[in-house]
Amino acid sequence: MRVFVRILSLLLGLALAAAGALLALEVGWTWARPVDGPLLVPWPAWRDRLAGLTWQDTEVRVTAWVVAGAGLVLLLVALTARRKDVELLDPTPGVTVRTSPRSLARIVGTRVRAEENVSGASVTATARKVRVRASSGLESEEQLRPRLQEVVRTTLEDLPLTRRPRVSVVVDSPRDRS
């Protein structure tokens, strides 16, 4: 998303510059030579078209929806382009340490998969929450869940995290479906 915002802001900057240049150029040209007609943009035709449309026309409404939708997309892209690093404690003043949510998920996943009777696990992690979804053919959720929760908790405690993420463990087991 961060690269996307950079590309978008480049395109927006170029579009703004082009629009501004055309606006100044057309107004100046028409001011200097009122009889010569437009320079680059056929704005008299656009003016007549706009004068013939009312706010209720379908064209106007569709355009308004498209503009509003594009604006919403831009807003969402800009708001979600945050850095999602996980904060670790500073070892000394002047040194800042961060890790990626992916690393957190990776080490939690390795520990969980190394447990007995776990046949597979998927982990998603953010700085606030670690979600584990494990599957097991031999143990039911009731048996396995407390143990996995403990494993995840000790794994996270070994790391110098500034805030402990909440842990949620779900176990998928055929023994629960009987």
Place this chain on the structure above:
Amino acid sequence: MKSPSVAALARSYRAERVVTALIGLLALLAGATALVVGQGWLGSFRAVRPVLDPIALDTLGNWQTHARVGAIVLGVLLLVLGLLLAARTLRPERHPDLALDRSVGSGLVVTASAIAEAIAVDAEQVDGVSRARATVVGDPEEPALRLSVWLHEGTRLKDVWRELDGSVLTRARESLGVDTLPTAVRVELGTAERQRVR
């Protein structure tokens, strides 16, 4: 004000994000307003008036010189702002060289890539580190270090810390002759040994 070590974590995209969000908000509001007018919620008579309102055109005609000057100023302003934004987006991140000796005739400058290379090689010697990459970032007056380290699985983070701070960073500070070197460390945990296929 962010501390230099926090600022060194990654290139800042604040300006790009703010501008994109502002333009998005403006477009959203403009579209929503046009829809509201079209629905007739601002008066059913207004909804059936032309988009290019004759009253507005009359007003512009009465103030023709002002409108023209205003339009030209707006256009030039947009041109400058747009070009500034594009230039800012395209500008590469700065990697300042470090001047150890500024005296004329016997100046000594260490290039950013040389520092980065030396520190990365040094960091890779630390037990548990499989790969390291260093970059010098920030102002030439106040350079900072961005250090990315990839750790083997099962490495204790605190041991790596002690060694990174105690030997690698101390050595870097000493050899560069600076008292403080703001450092941002990005850690990737639990990376397996890379296996090269030959």
